[in-house]
Amino acid sequence: MKKLPENWLTSGLIDFEYKKYLLLDYLANVKKEFAAKRLFPDFSDLMLHYRNLQQVREHKKLVYEQFPQRISRADFEKLELIYEKLVEDDETMKEIEEILDFATPRLGHALTEGREIYNYIESNLEITPVGITPIYHDAGYLFVENSFDRETRLYQYQLSIFENAYENYRGLHLAHLETLRRGLTDTYENLKIKLAKKNKDLPNPATFAIIAKVACPFEQSLLPVAKRTLLKYVSHLNAQN
Known part of the structure; x- marks a missing residue:
C-alpha cells in the first residue's frame, strides 16, 4: 500500500x-x-x-x-x-x-x-445473537462467515476504551481463535458451548454471528466492516441496559 x-x-x-x-x-x-x-x-x-x-x-x-x-x-x-x-x-x-x-x-x-x-x-451483513445473550456484552465471541466460501472464522472480542489528549474512544479488539468449515453438528450454538467449556473465564459468553451475503476481500474489507458492525450492535445493547 x-x-x-x-x-x-x-x-x-x-x-x-x-x-x-x-x-x-x-x-x-x-x-x-x-x-x-x-x-x-x-x-x-x-x-x-x-x-x-x-x-x-x-x-x-x-x-x-x-x-x-x-x-x-x-x-x-x-x-x-x-x-x-x-x-x-x-x-x-x-x-x-x-x-x-x-x-x-x-x-x-x-x-x-x-x-x-x-x-x-x-448492508449485506447479517448479525444475529447466538443463544441467550447475557447482560454483559463487553466480552465474548464473534463468528464471521462468508456465505460464498462457507468458512467460519471464530474470534474472541473485548471492548475497550482508549483515549488521546482530548477525547475517549470505544474500540474493539479481536483475537482469532480458529477457522473451520462447519459440518452438520457444528451449529453456532454448539460452537458457543465448546468455547465456553474451554474458557472458564467466560462461562456464559455473549456470542454473535455475522454472515456476509456479498463477496469481498476478507482482511481488507469484510473483517473491518464486521468489526465495526459488532461494535455498533454491542454499543446499542449497552445503551438499552
Whole structure:
C-alpha cells in the first residue's frame, strides 16, 4: 500500500506541483484498491487526511484528535510548531491555500467512493445473537462467515476504551481463535458451548454471528466492516441496559 504521510501538507517542499504529484499518485493507488473492493487501511487514511485538511482550512491549525493512535503527543507538538511558523509566512500560506483548494475536493470524492463501498458491504451483513445473550456484552465471541466460501472464522472480542489528549474512544479488539468449515453438528450454538467449556473465564459468553451475503476481500474489507458492525450492535445493547 502506498501511504500519504500524515504531515504531507507541511513537510518537505511546500510547492503546489510537488504536492499535487504526491496526492495524485496516492489517490491513483487508492482507486486501484477500491476497484478491487479492498477498503482498509486506505479508507481510514482518507478520513484522516480529509478531516485534517478541513481543520487546516477552517482554523489554520492542526488538531491532535485527528491522529488517534497514529502520532505521539510529542511528535504532534513538533508538527504544530512547524505549522505555526508556516502560517506566519504569507507566501507559504498562499501556496498551502492553493494545495488545499486542489486536494480537498479530490480527497472528498475518493472518500465518498470508499463510503459507498463500505455501505454496500455493511448492508449485506447479517448479525444475529447466538443463544441467550447475557447482560454483559463487553466480552465474548464473534463468528464471521462468508456465505460464498462457507468458512467460519471464530474470534474472541473485548471492548475497550482508549483515549488521546482530548477525547475517549470505544474500540474493539479481536483475537482469532480458529477457522473451520462447519459440518452438520457444528451449529453456532454448539460452537458457543465448546468455547465456553474451554474458557472458564467466560462461562456464559455473549456470542454473535455475522454472515456476509456479498463477496469481498476478507482482511481488507469484510473483517473491518464486521468489526465495526459488532461494535455498533454491542454499543446499542449497552445503551438499552
